[in-house]
Amino acid sequence: MNTLPQDVLDCGAATAIGRHCAGVFHEALADRLVGAYALGSLAHGGFAPAVSDIDLALVLTDRRPEDDQTIDRVTRGLHELGGDHRRLSVFWSSLPALRANREDGRFPAVDRLDLKISGLLLLGDDVRPQVAQPDTAMLSADSVRFALEVLASDPVVAEFRNPTHLASDIRRFTKAVLLPLRFLYTAANSVPGSTDDAIRHHLAQPAPVAAELVRAATRARHGQPVSAERLTELLHAELIPLYLYYVDCCLPGLTPADGGLAQGLARWRTRLLGLQETRPSP
Numbered sequence: 001m002n003t004l005p006q007d008v009l010d011c012g013a014a015t016a017i018g019r020h021c022a023g024v025f026h027e028a029l030a031d032r033l034v035g036a037y038a039l040g041s042l043a044h045g046g047f048a049p050a051v052s053d054i055d056l057a058l059v060l061t062d063r064r065p066e067d068d069q070t071i072d073r074v075t076r077g078l079h080e081l082g083g084d085h086r087r088l089s090v091f092w093s094s095l096p097a098l099r100a101n102r103e104d105g106r107f108p109a110v111d112r113l114d115l116k117i118s119g120l121l122l123l124g125d126d127v128r129p130q131v132a133q134p135d136t137a138m139l140s141a142d143s144v145r146f147a148l149e150v151l152a153s154d155p156v157v158a159e160f161r162n163p164t165h166l167a168s169d170i171r172r173f174t175k176a177v178l179l180p181l182r183f184l185y186t187a188a189n190s191v192p193g194s195t196d197d198a199i200r201h202h203l204a205q206p207a208p209v210a211a212e213l214v215r216a217a218t219r220a221r222h223g224q225p226v227s228a229e230r231l232t233e234l235l236h237a238e239l240i241p242l243y244l245y246y247v248d249c250c251l252p253g254l255t256p257a258d259g260g261l262a263q264g265l266a267r268w269r270t271r272l273l274g275l276q277e278t279r280p281s282p
Contacts, residue, residue, distance in 0.1 A: 046194030
């Protein structure tokens with residue numbers, strides 16, 4: 001089975017979609033939208049036509065209670081346009097929060113760093129010089145917090161037990177395999193980097209964990225996926241070891257103030273080990 005998605009777009013077309021979406025948000029937010037930026041691979045390079053998201057960042061003048069509902073409504077409306085608009089991922093926060101190195105909407109530390117270093121202005125005023133730059137400790141803690149909330153959630157862990165569906169969706173497959181490597185690369189280098197940077201960094205290590213799975217995700221990312229059956233085999237064999245490696249790399253980087261995160265990682269590690277012992281044969 002060929003798992004390559006039908007809707008493949010290039011960097012220029014994706015940027016045009018991002019600019020259109022920024023205009024729609026401007027209509028909804030009016031003068032409160034200070035600036036809209038392309039982030040991620042559209043900004044710092046490495047856009048993969050087969051799988052990359054269209055990352056859009058919105059900087060607002062202030063934070064209001066209705067902002068969550070407004071931005072969610074506009075985002076859903078853009079997704080409902082179908083096609084490549086479904087790749088849209090929206091980050092947002094107020095300018096005062098970005099100046100203070102915090103988020104008050106949806107803007108994790110690694111994405112704030114991406115905005116600061118590489119943000120591509122699509123609409124409005126360029127306020128990147130005013131954005132505070134997160135340090136390494138904040139980047140590590142924030143990525144662990146995200147991993148515990150999303151990657152360690154019950155639905156995702158269930159897919160680790162039986163990854164057949166994961167193997168049939170090339171975007172979700174590449175994210176599941178490569179996102180932990182992105183987090184580790186950023187923590188090690190204090191720069192967002194591209195997914196390809198993270199892959200090279202991982203595979204350059206002696207005896208890299210889950211090397212065949214990472215190589216398969218790399219080929220899929222660049223539009224050359226193998227069959228879903230083969231991806232399922234690799235996921236069964238190497239996905240849990242990859243995540244155990246991620247957890248073990250994260251634990252030493254946490255500070256005493258991050259005790260809750262360390263406990264969360266330890267519980268996640270125990271669940272992963274349990275899955276490894278009880279998972280069905282491929």
